[in-house]
Amino acid sequence: MSKEWPLWEVFIRSQHGLAHKHVGSLHAPDAEMAINHARDVYTRRNEGVSIWVARAGDIFASSPGDKEALFEPSNSKVYRHPTFFPMPDEVKNL
Amino acid sequence: MYAQLVETGLSKLKTAEELSDAERAFQERIDAGIRIEAKDWMPDAYRKTLIRQISQHAHSEIVGQLPEGNWVTRAPTLKRKAILLAKIQDEAGHGLYLYSAAETLGVSRDELLADLHSGKAKYSSIFNYPTLSWADMGAIGWLVDGSAIINQIPLCRCSYGPYSRAMIRVCKEESFHARQGYDIMMTLCRGTAEQKAMAQDALNRYWWPALMMFGPSDAASVNSAQSAQWRIKLFSNDELRQRMVDQTVPQIEYLGLELPDPAIKWNGERGHYDFGEINWDEFYQVLKGNGPCNRERLRTRVKAYDDGAWFRDALLAHADKQQENKKSA
Numbered sequence: 001m002s003k004e005w006p007l008w009e010v011f012i013r014s015q016h017g018l019a020h021k022h023v024g025s026l027h028a029p030d031a032e033m034a035i036n037h038a039r040d041v042y043t044r045r046n047e048g049v050s051i052w053v054a055r056a057g058d059i060f061a062s063s064p065g066d067k068e069a070l071f072e073p074s075n076s077k078v079y080r081h082p083t084f085f086p087m088p089d090e091v092k093n094l
Numbered sequence: 095m096y097a098q099l100v101e102t103g104l105s106k107l108k109t110a111e112e113l114s115d116a117e118r119a120f121q122e123r124i125d126a127g128i129r130i131e132a133k134d135w136m137p138d139a140y141r142k143t144l145i146r147q148i149s150q151h152a153h154s155e156i157v158g159q160l161p162e163g164n165w166v167t168r169a170p171t172l173k174r175k176a177i178l179l180a181k182i183q184d185e186a187g188h189g190l191y192l193y194s195a196a197e198t199l200g201v202s203r204d205e206l207l208a209d210l211h212s213g214k215a216k217y218s219s220i221f222n223y224p225t226l227s228w229a230d231m232g233a234i235g236w237l238v239d240g241s242a243i244i245n246q247i248p249l250c251r252c253s254y255g256p257y258s259r260a261m262i263r264v265c266k267e268e269s270f271h272a273r274q275g276y277d278i279m280m281t282l283c284r285g286t287a288e289q290k291a292m293a294q295d296a297l298n299r300y301w302w303p304a305l306m307m308f309g310p311s312d313a314a315s316v317n318s319a320q321s322a323q324w325r326i327k328l329f330s331n332d333e334l335r336q337r338m339v340d341q342t343v344p345q346i347e348y349l350g351l352e353l354p355d356p357a358i359k360w361n362g363e364r365g366h367y368d369f370g371e372i373n374w375d376e377f378y379q380v381l382k383g384n385g386p387c388n389r390e391r392l393r394t395r396v397k398a399y400d401d402g403a404w405f406r407d408a409l410l411a412h413a414d415k416q417q418e419n420k421k422s423a
Contacts, residue, residue: 003410004202004203004204005406007197024191024194024259024260025194026190026194027203029406029409029410029412029413030409030412030413030416030417033409033413040183040187041187041191044180044183044184044187044267061133063133064131064135
């Protein structure tokens with residue numbers, strides 16, 4: 001039997017102005033077929049106006065074990081949120 | 095649903111003391127409603143059970159195309175034919191979403207397909223019944239997809255992220271299937287006496303197999319406790335089956351058809367319809383491979399796959415050649 005088609009991750013932009021969003025994955029022999037398959041599998045009901053495909057093997061992801069090291073620093077900087085600074089009621093437009 | 099009798103490999107639940115630290119942390123995440131993602135640690139039995147459940151579900155979507163494919167060339171109008179084709183294409187899509195979800199657990203697409211084709215992996219018993227008349231297209235959309243929806247909606251909240259996301263996509267598309275089926279039934283029931291009789295016959299034949307889709311009775315369901323604890327099963331088989339009966343009886347009455355089970359009767363005390371006993375012997379026989387169409391379905395599926403091999407190979411050869419040309423250019 002021949003080798004398995006590589007895995008592609010599929011990203012769809014739903015309408016003009018919005019960012020591409022990951023919708024799922026599929027197997028295809030090359031990028032052109034991956035786009036064709038993505039059209040059939042992920043946009044049967046006008047879900048998109050643009051498709052990106054990327055080989056799954058080319059995507060580098062953070063690992064769940066690094067969660068603390070990566071995201072802890074931002075947890076301690078609550079002053080980055082505007083609600084950290086209570087404003088008096090009579091002060092408007094802030 | 096599309097997965098029946100999913101083996102967990104565990105005969106009883108472990109107590110809190112019996113769980114390892116990792117297992118306890120895992121269970122606490124599930125209890126807190128936090129989704130498990132592909133790269134997270136998970137117990138081996140959870141992974142294996144999910145692969146079985148999701149692949150069984152995927153295989154059902156793929157094999158489920160076959161009974162309907164039987165009527166594509168004989169649909170009564172061009173409009174019905176286009177609708178049926180769109181529904182069958184959706185089933186293929188649903189199979190693909192689910193295979194992708196299963197693959198995140200570390201099993202390959204080729205392995206999954208090989209297990210289906212060898213008969214090792216199961217698919218839903220419902221697809222081993224024949225589609226004898228056009229009315230069966232109505233009964234299947236209405237009752238089979240109707241049962242599938244009841245089962246799949248809770249799974250949108252299951253503990254495994256990729257599975258729950260696949261279920262959300264599937265559920266969004268599934269109500270088209272149920273409605274087009276009921277629409278076929280309404281048209282037949284408003285037609286000639288002969289057409290209405292066809293609708294009645296399809297209802298009578300598909301009623302019990304549709305109720306069997308929910309799996310064995312709770313008393314006989316040995317794997318449920320573990321699956322429920324892992325939140326890959328959110329309601330019991332009998333609860334969901336009751337929900338199906340309760341919502342369908344008024345729909346049968348609207349069509350003006352006779353109830354397919356003389357034991358169906360409103361029970362005011364329970365607030366549910368009572369109904370007759372399922373023929374469990376038939377259910378287990380069909381699951382074992384002895385239903386009316388098991389051999390034919392698998393044969394047709396394997397033939398379609400084998401007949402398409404040259405095309406898949408050609409696409410791959412073309413892709414390799416393009417790659418070579420790019421390198422030498």
